[in-house]
Amino acid sequence: EIVMTQSPVTLSVSPGERATLSCRASQSVSSSLAWYQHRPGQAPRLLIYGASTRATGIPARFSGSGSGTEFTLTISSLQSEDFAVYYCQQYNNWPKTFGQGTKVEIK
């Protein structure tokens, strides 16, 4: 099973600032990497797939990069609605596995 490790666990950021979230895979997952946003009590929301492709309707301030084992999600200028937990997920191998999440909180 591929282990996905996200860092940091918690990221404190002021509105308008940039946030950089990391995700590392225990072995290569090529570009089969997705990012999700999860607000409490809501359905998780797909942000990025294929490591760098934004899903439909996702604002351009969200961008993804990386391949192999190292991936990054960048939120260029945090808005109030962006404070949430973010998960990466690899879908290159079964079982599909998620990282433990990074909570982006208001500084």
Place this chain on the structure above:
Amino acid sequence: EVQLVESGGGLVQPGGSLRLSCAASGFTFSNYWMHWVRQVPGKGLVWVSRINNDGSSTSYADSVRGRYTISRDNAKNTLYLQLNSLRAEDTAVYYCARDSSGYYYNWGQGTLVTVSA
């Protein structure tokens, strides 16, 4: 608009059973693989099970294999998860999700299963 609406969660005693449902709308349900993913309170997301578009193929996480059964009724646009021999560690919010080339394009809001005496 794609909608996935889970139901069927609740409080059940250890060793008990529940059947979760996920009603799908806004897309051609029979064209898509579907999944169940769960989240233990305060923890991350964990894949539980998947079923292919016509229901002929299923797979399960090791932690639930032999106790859970995934199924679907394409005529009713509904996905199911039968949970048997429930344990305290099965307490979680259960989400259904639509597969799109391996990642999950749409998710439901989830249904809470609590296993407790």
